[in-house]
Amino acid sequence: GCVTCLDHDEHYILTFPNGYGRQVNALIDIFIFNALSILTVPWIELGGECSISCSKTGYNASIVFHTKPFYGGKKHRITADIFSPNDKKPFCSIEGEWNGIMYAKYSTGENAVFIDTKKMPTIKKKVRKLEDQDDFESRCLWKDVTYNLKIRDIDAATAAKH
Numbered sequence: 001g002c003v004t005c006l007d008h009d010e011h012y013i014l015t016f017p018n019g020y021g022r023q024v025n026a027l028i029d030i031f032i033f034n035a036l037s038i039l040t041v042p043w044i045e046l047g048g049e050c051s052i053s054c055s056k057t058g059y060n061a062s063i064v065f066h067t068k069p070f071y072g073g074k075k076h077r078i079t080a081d082i083f084s085p086n087d088k089k090p091f092c093s094i095e096g097e098w099n100g101i102m103y104a105k106y107s108t109g110e111n112a113v114f115i116d117t118k119k120m121p122t123i124k125k126k127v128r129k130l131e132d133q134d135d136f137e138s139r140c141l142w143k144d145v146t147y148n149l150k151i152r153d154i155d156a157a158t159a160a161k162h
Helices: 026-033 143-150 154-161
Strands: 002-005 010-014 018-022 043-054 060-066 077-083 092-097 101-106 111-116
Touching: 143 154
Parallel strands: none
Antiparallel strands: 002 010, 010 043, 018 043, 043 060, 060 077, 077 092, 092 101, 101 111
16 A cells, blocks of 8 residues: 655555454364353454555564464554664564554663554545546445445445446
8 A cells, every 4th residue: 555644745655464354163162172152253353464664764664463362362463663764673663452552662762652542533534526536446436336235235236346
């Protein structure tokens, strides 16, 4: 993906993590532990390595979305290292939950809250009107699929997707 920060004239190139649909399987629990258990609520999990780089400044980050181990562990964990231009050692390391609090540890030894996503305000997206979009821009391209899903016409949505 590409993100442009207009106020700073900076362009960032980034890669995305994989997405996984997860649910604990009760049959495995029953078989292995011979104990009664119930199915859990499904969740989406992100996993894999990503990167963010800015060609203007030379700063870059290496990010790892950690998947939850089969036993124990936490969901939604993230670690990241942020590098100055041409440096091989990070000046900041991040860890925490991508949908919660992330903590920063700086090369100076300082530790601080990097971000608390639960306290961030929700900002409404600014999207150009459909008639102002090119044919292959996402909302224009998928408008018929979206409409048919909203009216619960799965056959029409499937046809539009094709």
